[in-house]
Amino acid sequence: MNFKSINRKSFILTLAAVLGVSVIVTAVAGRTSDNSVPADNKNINTTQPSLANNKQPTVIVTGETADISIECNEIKIITPSEATAEELVKSKWSSSDNNIVTVDDGGRIDGLSEGTATITAQIGNTRHTYNITVAAQSQSIYDGYSTCYLANTDVLNENLNNIYEKNPYFIKVNRSQNCVTVYTYDKNGEYTVPVRAMICSTGINKATVLGDDFYIYYKQEWNPLFNDVYGHYVSGFYGDYLFHSVPYEDASADTLETEEFNKLGDEASLGCVRMETADVKWIYDNCPENTPVTVYDDNNPGPLGKPEAIKITDHTCGWDPTDDDPQNPYATKTPEIHGASDLTITKGETADLLEGVTAVDTCSNNITDKISVTGNVLTDKVGTYKLTYSVEDTMHRTKRIDVTVKVV
Template sequence: MRIKRSSGLVGLCIMVICLVMFMNRKTYAEQGDYMLKVNVASGCITVYEKGGNGEYNVAVKAFSCSTDDTIVKLDETYSITGQQEWKKMSDGTYSQYVMELSNGISICSSSYTAESKDTLDMARFNEIGSGNSVENVWLCTADAKWIYENCKIGNTVVFYSEVNNPGPLGKPETIKLNNQSKFTNWDPTDSDENNPWKNSSARIEGVRDIEITAGEQADLFQNIKGYDICGNDVTKNIIIMGSYDFNKEGTYTIMYYLKDATGSQINKSANLIVKKGKKIQSGQTDMNNTATASEISREKSNGEKMRILIEIGIAAFAVAFGIIRYTKR
């Protein structure tokens, strides 16, 4: 889908992305008063803080998870009763950043075969967000660490089940390890300084200058591929930004931007060269080159729309006011 607007600069787009990421980044310096709602059917945890009325109705974070639906009672209220940086589980495996609940289970990282960060169980890690856990609620290490550092003993945890609605913030994507991944014994999201994944980054391939005649359509995604740090194809998450008009002669700079599930980001630029061609009559619009914001919205669930707005934020605001043009696969 594409939205046309009058003017804008790729540099502004980059600046806007950096600004919105800074503005949307909330600091949690101390453990706070939160409620966790675990959607067992959707595999998603949403973190709520209190609103003005004193109720937990302000969603601030969402995490993909895996649960064992055979051991939780839905619509029951529990609380956090303890926490451990490492814990040996009943099946002999270990987990990091463990929050123990009053129902006897834990919210924690996925399994390790030993109390060591380089012993990740790849198969169980890949279950996060899509499969069942064993006894506990599994998250990637980064998300388990966030809960460990920001929630506190006594915080409320509710389990419920809703298939078609993971939560108000949607369900974040998770990264998967595969047999071609370089370090399958490490969680790619772990912030530990010894994590070998820290030197890996998302990448975009196939970016090159594009040349067309005015009035022609151009597939700006042709031969473009995007990969996360584990080498998985995430081309669908590439966003194109810039100011361009297929009907007007000129050279336009466009930017391809990708952020993977670990937060690794990459952007590459190319020129769209529109050569002189057929004249477009005043008032005539090529409908194949235009789209409305509502058409884009109809393709997204509420959660996905929220995620995109948070990710792009001010950039979306700029689009609405005609500052930039934005394209998503």
Template sequence: MSKGNINYKYLRRRKNWFQRNWKALIIYIILILAVLGAGAFVCIRFTPLGSKLGITQGNESKENKASPGADNNAQGDGSNKNNGEQQTKEVTWIDLKEPEQQKEVSYTVPAGVAYPYHIKVNRAANCVTVYGIDESGSYSIPVKAFAASCGRAGEETITGENYKTSDMYVWRLMVDNTYGHYAYRISGGYLFHSVPYLKAANNTLETEEYNKLGTFASLGCVRMCVRDVLWLYENCPQGTTVDIYDDAANPGPLGKPESIKIPLDSPNAGWDPTDPDETNPWHKESATLSGVQDITVKVGDTVDFLKGVTAKDTCGNDITDKIAVSGRYTTDAAGEYTMKYQVTDAIGSIATAEMKLIVTK
């Protein structure tokens, strides 16, 4: 470009303008840069772009680096605690239900029925089931079940259907010179009666024979404890039908009840524990629980409710394995929880006790 083409006058004017306004120009440039910088900061901090770049509000980014588990996928209550708080642990509650007690079957004898019951003896299972009559006249309602002792090998109890009960005796001399209490004839020389007594007296029970209840032990009759044979004696009139059959696999619709055992060295050994006689010394005894006391554990610990706890039945036999514990508790949180212990023995005596489970931090 030749020198003649340069507009020196224009250049001098531009130079004079910059000289006069350079300070203001610098201020404008600084303001523009400040506005742009602030906008960029807000955009990065409060938009998904900031999350992708690892920039979040406050100290959250640092907290997440320190606690990898405290993210949006946290389990439990689903809350992500800020300010260094730990995630809340989910509380699991444990419900221990009370054991179901064997309930008496609800049965009302229909009016005008001469024979309200039908007795079935399962010889093979040593179990007696009593059936009540339904609206159609059939004996289809199982009402009672009793453990029994039928004839031992060589002295088997008869089998058959439609035997009719007849003679009834408060005490009956047996063929081996023992006595049966509440004897009730089935057919011929076969009777329902108690476990044998040495005399016609309530305190002369043959204890060893009593402890065989539920097994084959008799000379052909059907032995039962006093409580059970007395029920037949009082509720099944003479002429009641009796069937005797074999089914070892199925004792009956109500199952086969347990029988309590009498320690041979017990001072009460001559008495049947189920005998309702008011002078029966067993009436002063009952099932018991021992060792039940409050337990203290820390959050997260396991609890052994049965440690140091024992139970005995009316006759003093150990039935610790029958103890049931019920109640609602958790060891995931501090608190106090009331728990109940219960045990029921073979003759229906029930013992209960309560304790507190104390869970501390």
């Protein structure tokens, strides 16, 4: 069986060309790293995790039996390593309990509810049995509001539990890249472990002051700014230099200057560090007074990379999409996938499974190029196959649509 990982531009699936094809498309965000983590900290992650589900769906098994673990709502594709293409075309799959785990004619299994079940596959003259354990679905580390990148949550949680230790956070602002990275301390007490990266806007023409000896000294939920506007969740770190939201026309969450919001990631302020409401609120809530702050210039945005901003398309709505206020109109919105539907194909037919399929994010921006399609279609085997179209936007909100492909 030939497994392929392909992007949308090249995704023309010639079903007659190969006996077995796994349709796996994965959107992976760019990754960067630097030398900020000592070599002896081998458990420290300095890469930004994939925006898509980074669990590998393919399970290659050897022998007639295997134990496989899967979570609820997770997909895996069982691939017997010793089976020939001709044997797979004639294979028959079944589940002992379709309420716990299902299997299609291509060996794709879907975890539905917690429990154990057995998947049976008759491949050639051999009967294969796979013992499946379905566990509860893991909770996402993201809250569905911020566009931030998170990493090393295990190290951070350990530090947060050491309430008598030092301040768990150190904030570093990369002025030239308009990116903020927050660090926690390593086993040596040094702030080398990156835990959160956030997009920002620093001062136009490098108006944000550089320095490595700043500290948060002031907090205010709403604070007047120059030009008769207001900042939300303000944390001062040096004189008049503040972390604050994109400006609001009034001290009210529905008066955001939306055009200014769309400048995040580029220079835009008079000198302060502007951030998404979700991110500046995180600093406001989590980083106490005396949290150290450094402002520096570097071509590398930071060890976790620079998050991608979400853009507001509806300028009549004066809300920051990342604001977790329950009254926020964006609070109940999710990405959308359009055009994905069940498909019937004749054995040997050519099909483009992404033709006419599009996606938009929480703010209605086109994110079609982030669509992932997961499934396994045996081209010369009449049967029923399950495909999943999924997409995740920069706010880490997701959408999933399952469709059925019948080969007749």
